[in-house]
Amino acid sequence: MNAAATHAVLSAHPRASLDEAERQTASIDRSGYVPPSFADGVIFAQSIDDVVLAMKLAHEHGAVIVPRGAGTGLAAGSSAQAGQIVLDMSRMDKILHIDPVEATALVQPGVINAAVNQAAGEHGLFYAPDPASTAICSIGGNIATNAGGMWCAKYGVTRESVLSLLVVLPDGQLLRTGRRTIKGVAGYDMNALMIGSEGTLGIVVEALLRLRPKPKHTATLVAYFPDEDTAAQAASAVIAQRLTPSVLELMCGKTLKAVDAALGTEHESRGGALLLAQTDGYGAQLEMQALRDAIAPLAGRIELAKDAQEAEALIEARRQAIPSMEKLGTASICDIGVPRNRLAEAFAGLHRIQDERGVSIFTIAHAADGNLHPIIVVPEDQSITTGAPKAALGDMFYLAQSLGGTLTGEHGIGRLKQDWMAEELGETSLDLQRRVRAVFDPQGILNPGKAI
Amino acid sequence: MNAAATHAVLSAHPRASLDEAERQTASIDRSGYVPPSFADGVIFAQSIDDVVLAMKLAHEHGAVIVPRGAGTGLAAGSSAQAGQIVLDMSRMDKILHIDPVEATALVQPGVINAAVNQAAGEHGLFYAPDPASTAICSIGGNIATNAGGMWCAKYGVTRESVLSLLVVLPDGQLLRTGRRTIKGVAGYDMNALMIGSEGTLGIVVEALLRLRPKPKHTATLVAYFPDEDTAAQAASAVIAQRLTPSVLELMCGKTLKAVDAALGTEHESRGGALLLAQTDGYGAQLEMQALRDAIAPLAGRIELAKDAQEAEALIEARRQAIPSMEKLGTASICDIGVPRNRLAEAFAGLHRIQDERGVSIFTIAHAADGNLHPIIVVPEDQSITTGAPKAALGDMFYLAQSLGGTLTGEHGIGRLKQDWMAEELGETSLDLQRRVRAVFDPQGILNPGKAI
Ligand SMILES: Cc1cc2nc3c(=O)[nH]c(=O)nc-3n(C[C@H](O)[C@H](O)[C@H](O)COP(=O)(O)OP(=O)(O)OC[C@H]3O[C@@H](n4cnc5c(N)ncnc54)[C@H](O)[C@@H]3O)c2cc1C
Ligand SMILES: Cc1cc2nc3c(=O)[nH]c(=O)nc-3n(C[C@H](O)[C@H](O)[C@H](O)COP(=O)(O)OP(=O)(O)OC[C@H]3O[C@@H](n4cnc5c(N)ncnc54)[C@H](O)[C@@H]3O)c2cc1C
Numbered sequence: 001m002n003a004a005a006t007h008a009v010l011s012a013h014p015r016a017s018l019d020e021a022e023r024q025t026a027s028i029d030r031s032g033y034v035p036p037s038f039a040d041g042v043i044f045a046q047s048i049d050d051v052v053l054a055m056k057l058a059h060e061h062g063a064v065i066v067p068r069g070a071g072t073g074l075a076a077g078s079s080a081q082a083g084q085i086v087l088d089m090s091r092m093d094k095i096l097h098i099d100p101v102e103a104t105a106l107v108q109p110g111v112i113n114a115a116v117n118q119a120a121g122e123h124g125l126f127y128a129p130d131p132a133s134t135a136i137c138s139i140g141g142n143i144a145t146n147a148g149g150m151w152c153a154k155y156g157v158t159r160e161s162v163l164s165l166l167v168v169l170p171d172g173q174l175l176r177t178g179r180r181t182i183k184g185v186a187g188y189d190m191n192a193l194m195i196g197s198e199g200t201l202g203i204v205v206e207a208l209l210r211l212r213p214k215p216k217h218t219a220t221l222v223a224y225f226p227d228e229d230t231a232a233q234a235a236s237a238v239i240a241q242r243l244t245p246s247v248l249e250l251m252c253g254k255t256l257k258a259v260d261a262a263l264g265t266e267h268e269s270r271g272g273a274l275l276l277a278q279t280d281g282y283g284a285q286l287e288m289q290a291l292r293d294a295i296a297p298l299a300g301r302i303e304l305a306k307d308a309q310e311a312e313a314l315i316e317a318r319r320q321a322i323p324s325m326e327k328l329g330t331a332s333i334c335d336i337g338v339p340r341n342r343l344a345e346a347f348a349g350l351h352r353i354q355d356e357r358g359v360s361i362f363t364i365a366h367a368a369d370g371n372l373h374p375i376i377v378v379p380e381d382q383s384i385t386t387g388a389p390k391a392a393l394g395d396m397f398y399l400a401q402s403l404g405g406t407l408t409g410e411h412g413i414g415r416l417k418q419d420w421m422a423e424e425l426g427e428t429s430l431d432l433q434r435r436v437r438a439v440f441d442p443q444g445i446l447n448p449g450k451a452i
Numbered sequence: 453m454n455a456a457a458t459h460a461v462l463s464a465h466p467r468a469s470l471d472e473a474e475r476q477t478a479s480i481d482r483s484g485y486v487p488p489s490f491a492d493g494v495i496f497a498q499s500i501d502d503v504v505l506a507m508k509l510a511h512e513h514g515a516v517i518v519p520r521g522a523g524t525g526l527a528a529g530s531s532a533q534a535g536q537i538v539l540d541m542s543r544m545d546k547i548l549h550i551d552p553v554e555a556t557a558l559v560q561p562g563v564i565n566a567a568v569n570q571a572a573g574e575h576g577l578f579y580a581p582d583p584a585s586t587a588i589c590s591i592g593g594n595i596a597t598n599a600g601g602m603w604c605a606k607y608g609v610t611r612e613s614v615l616s617l618l619v620v621l622p623d624g625q626l627l628r629t630g631r632r633t634i635k636g637v638a639g640y641d642m643n644a645l646m647i648g649s650e651g652t653l654g655i656v657v658e659a660l661l662r663l664r665p666k667p668k669h670t671a672t673l674v675a676y677f678p679d680e681d682t683a684a685q686a687a688s689a690v691i692a693q694r695l696t697p698s699v700l701e702l703m704c705g706k707t708l709k710a711v712d713a714a715l716g717t718e719h720e721s722r723g724g725a726l727l728l729a730q731t732d733g734y735g736a737q738l739e740m741q742a743l744r745d746a747i748a749p750l751a752g753r754i755e756l757a758k759d760a761q762e763a764e765a766l767i768e769a770r771r772q773a774i775p776s777m778e779k780l781g782t783a784s785i786c787d788i789g790v791p792r793n794r795l796a797e798a799f800a801g802l803h804r805i806q807d808e809r810g811v812s813i814f815t816i817a818h819a820a821d822g823n824l825h826p827i828i829v830v831p832e833d834q835s836i837t838t839g840a841p842k843a844a845l846g847d848m849f850y851l852a853q854s855l856g857g858t859l860t861g862e863h864g865i866g867r868l869k870q871d872w873m874a875e876e877l878g879e880t881s882l883d884l885q886r887r888v889r890a891v892f893d894p895q896g897i898l899n900p901g902k903a904i
Contacts, residue, residue: 101692101793124694146637157635159644160612175880181789182821183609184858185598185648186865187877187904188885192611192644196637213694217735240553242576242665244733281696282735282742283669290734337633341553369634406636413638425639428627432891433640439887452639 003040005063006085010041012057015050016085017042026068026086031416032332032384033076039066042086048168048205054087055203056172058445065170066447067199069110069141072133074333075414077145077198077450087203089140095119096206103211104163104180109140109204116209125211128155131410132319140204146196148410150318153368154246154280155212157410159195166206167194170441175202182210193436198412198451201440215246215280219288220311223299224271228252228363231273232343234295235367238277239340241294243287247278248368249318255325255362255375259317262324267317271300275367276318278311321364325377331362332376332384334393336400337409340370349399350374357392371409394420413451421452455492457515458537462493464509467502468537469494478520478538483868484784484836485528491518494538500620500657506539507655508624510897517622518899519651521562521593524585526785527866529597529650529902539655541592547571548658555663556615556632561592561656568661577663580607583862584771592656598648600862602770605820606698606732607664609862611647618658619646622893627654634662645888650864650903653892667698667732671740672763675751676723680704680815683725684795686747687819690729691792693746695739699730700820701770707777707814707827711769714776719769723752727819728770730763773816777829783814784828784836786845788852789861792822801851802826809844823861846872865903873904 010016017023018041027038045051058065068078068088080086093110100123105116114134116127130149131137137147143165148157155161164178178184178191194201225231231250238248251259251274256267267274275295279287292302305311325331338346347363350372354361365372374396376389384390397407397420407413407420422430433452440446462468469475470493479490497503510517520530520540532538545562552575557568566586568579582601583589589599595617600609607613616630630636630643646653677683683702690700703711703726708719719726727747731739744754757763777783790798799815802824806813817824826848828841836842849859849872859865859872874882885904892898 099793101688102791103691146641148635152635156608156612159641160608169880169884173880175884176878177881179789179858180791180856181823181858181861182792183600183604183818183823183861184789185862186858186860186869186873187881188653188888189598189611189641189644189648190881190885192641193888196641201640213696216694236553239555242668244665279734281733282731282738283733284735286734337631337635339554339632340634341551366635371633371635404632406631406633406638408638409633409635410637417638421638426628428621428625429629429639429642432621432627433642435891436640436645436888439884439891 002083005061006040006083008061009057009063009085013043013054015044015046017044026088027080029071029073029076029078031074031076031414032330033079033416035079035081037082039080039084039086040082042088044088044091046091051087051168051203051205052172055168055170059171059443062443062445064445064448067203069138070112070136072137073141073145073414074335075412076416077412077414079415090138092205098123100125105209105211107139107207107209109207110138113137113139113142120211121214124214126214127161127209128212129158129161132322139207143195143204143207144197144199145412146410148366148371150247150249150315150366152366153248154244159192161210162191162195162207163210164208165191165194165204167202168205169202170443170446180208196412198414199447200437200451215284217282217284218278218280218311219284220278220305220314221288221292221302222314223275223295223302225273225275225299226271228273228347229344230298231275232347234275234298236341236343237294237298238291239368241290243291243294245277245291245368246280247276249276250365250367251318251321252363255321255364258324258328258362259321262327263317263320265317276314325362325375329377329379330384332389332393334374334396335408335411336372336374336396336405338370338372338400338403338405342403343367343370345403346372346399353392353395353399357388357395359388359392415450454535457513458492458535460513461506461509461515461537465495465506467496467498469496478540479532481523481525481528481530483526483528483866484782485531485868487531487533489534491532491536491538492534494540496540496543498543503539503620503655503657504624507620507622511623511895514895514897516897516900519655521590522564522588524589525593525597525864525866526787527864528868529864529866531867542590544657550575552577557661557663559591559659559661561659562590565589565591565594572663573666576666578666579613579661580664581610581613584774591659595647595656595659596649596651597864598862600818600823602699602701602767602818604818605700606696611644613662614643614647614659615662616660617643617646617656619654620657621654622895622898632660648864650866651899652889652903667736669734669736670730670732670763671736672730672757672766673740673744673754674766675727675747675754677725677727677751678723680725680799681796682750683727684799686727686750688793688795689746689750690743691820693742695743695746697729697743697820698732699728701728702817702819703770703773704815707773707816710776710780710814711773714779715769715772717769728766777814777827781829781831782836784841784845786826786848787860787863788824788826788848788857790822790824790852790855790857794855795819795822797855798824798851805844805847805851809840809847811840811844867902
């Protein structure tokens, strides 16, 4: 793992760049983590062959490769430093084929999530796992992090929408995982093993995605509550009433204020917390009526979207939540998950942490799945990786674990959450996982120091 | 792997039995595969400690353990022979806890699938993956095979309904996989790796299942078609119309005849093939209307269930399909999967095989997922594992693979389908999987010769 090895690879690969600006850009993602130095070079893959060559060379020379999609990750999974080469997949960005009858899309990994959704939309289909970063993140990154999004409440995360992958292994061999059929149980689930593995087991070079029928009908509602705890209770009431909204997002009062400032909206004047809910399918209106009945006793103002445009505006407000906060300073985005019936306890815990650590916490949540994003925002000139913000982050992980939850619902471990991993997984599991990793990558050349 | 080893384990374990009848029963499942000899003994586990002890002893002595649930498997996954010990999990059959708010069930592995569904039903919930064998198969077996069922069309297979597992590893250590939350991406997906691993990576001793809200409304329809090809086209029309039925089952004419004979129904007089469809949710009736419109141009008689009882009767006919055939002889149940838009081609291929091999093939299909069960039935005194039936089975696997499909959609590879595995997975994948297996079971003491 040294400069000689990386330079041997970089000088032999036709797509390598040593440009300083490119090396810097390619070494950081959106997590706020700043590596101690920058990668020795970047390889901009344009074909499967480029990736195979990169891995064969790396394998031969023992050079470290860090796969990178669009660099929007929030766990420093694609961050790189000296002695490493970034393998940038963003130029392999084509949609190779859409099969409208079978409802699948065959894509290259660098394609932007929103581009897939747009192409699918032309056939009355959609790709369900769309993160709030849909306009800027890549499918390869989504697969490597098992990304979630608003529609996961009903349609599941990335894992539920990837049928098959073509992967370049650390030694340059090609592996196909999964299958073209919806169901199949021949062999171990190598597809699921790849999904969420944060670029540590292989490089995804092609993916067969499952598309879903675009709901013919949707109903969208926004409800305002006096505070987050009441909004969380309302979310639990929706679950308890056995409703299955396709979207159930919670935004805290501080977030509303930030969104208002960024978008010129007026959410904050209407309540101290907001729930955004969507139902879909042939019974969308009826189910929304039931949802409204379930939350009405707790809610203040309730607004139903009159048409698709109004609905899209409400959803856009949620998508802009993180960018809006980022305008206020540097954001450290936490990603804890708790059992759904402990949502209110999670909010109480976050309030406690905020008070005790004297930090400013904005919270948005995929409420139907118990996945919360408590976001610490500090002024641009302060660091989120030291002092009170860092301590608060640790508190949050322990909070999640004490509620029977997890330290990451959808963003991954990356480099950022290494310290808290062992606690969550336990030694037996971690040891097994390390040995599974070694089966794929005995040399330890693929994204070392990340994930497990 | 010898008699000395197995006997050392059997004589040291308080739950071991050497009873001949028990050894015989425990050595075969419902696949029709008859092992050359029977297991040396059976351990009837009643607790996690029993399982840990069994594996510790086996690990120490190098004895082979074959996990067994209810023995309803169709791939000889739990079949055993001399030099092996069956670890019978059927007595660990308790539902430990149902959390109605969180919609989860914590169960022991030996619990019967239908028992979970009944207990869930009391809380307005259901467990979605219910195989046709629901009344007789165990959750542990379902997990080990990643079992499917009628509701998979909308709700996914077992993998989509298992949140977390407690597993005893081959060396007797305890491993927890997955998590209590709906979402979570810390570490590799060891949960998915266990699911469908056919008892080769560890023994499932506890499972946290995800329950789903019982749909408040359902609509059920049966449509008769002149033949299977037309019924398959109708199924494709349903998919093409972007409908999402919760059930879409196809039964061929021969199957209808067998069901009529067994249940006293009169399906066959109404058509040469049948589609059973159910929609659910707040828009169940409206979606069923759209489904009816989609298939009407192709269908003969269409019957809508008037009430829940009529719907249940229709579904029961499907559940009884395999038992009805089994009354006619020994059934060899194939389990191929094809892309959904190639369903009609699959039927054409099956007709060809039937003619060429001179065998009698009954076919039922989970049509919405492209998962077909072509079933070869031979008189009791003939064998299905040799001659024309065996050749026909091979033809079916090649048919599936030539259509871009898989040789097993939900039953697993077990012992039965070993010969065709390499072809489907390829050497790179198979080799990786073998090495992953060795991480869990370096001695090769857990269910050797099965799955991969
Ligand atoms: C404003 C904003 C909102 C966000 N909202 C969400 C959200 O709602 N849900 C959510 O889940 N995430 C969200 N994220 C986080 C981020 O967008 C996701 O993690 C996304 O999946 C990362 O994709 P990427 O292409 O940017 O990957 P990168 O950041 O480049 O990489 C992420 C990981 O994937 C690996 N990787 C990338 N490409 C490949 C490949 N081809 N093969 C193998 N490994 C690869 C990298 O090594 C790294 O470990 C958000 C981020 C931002 C900035
Ligand atoms: C009439 C009939 C209809 C059927 N319909 C369907 C259907 O619709 N869908 C479907 O998927 N299957 C169906 N099957 C097949 C069968 O019921 C399933 O494969 C079921 O999941 C097997 O469960 P079991 O408890 O009987 O497992 P077994 O047959 O005992 O074992 C199956 C596999 O699981 C392993 N195993 C069992 N318990 C454990 C445990 N606790 N830990 C680790 N490994 C374990 C065994 O080693 C073996 O490899 C049907 C079978 C019959 C007879």
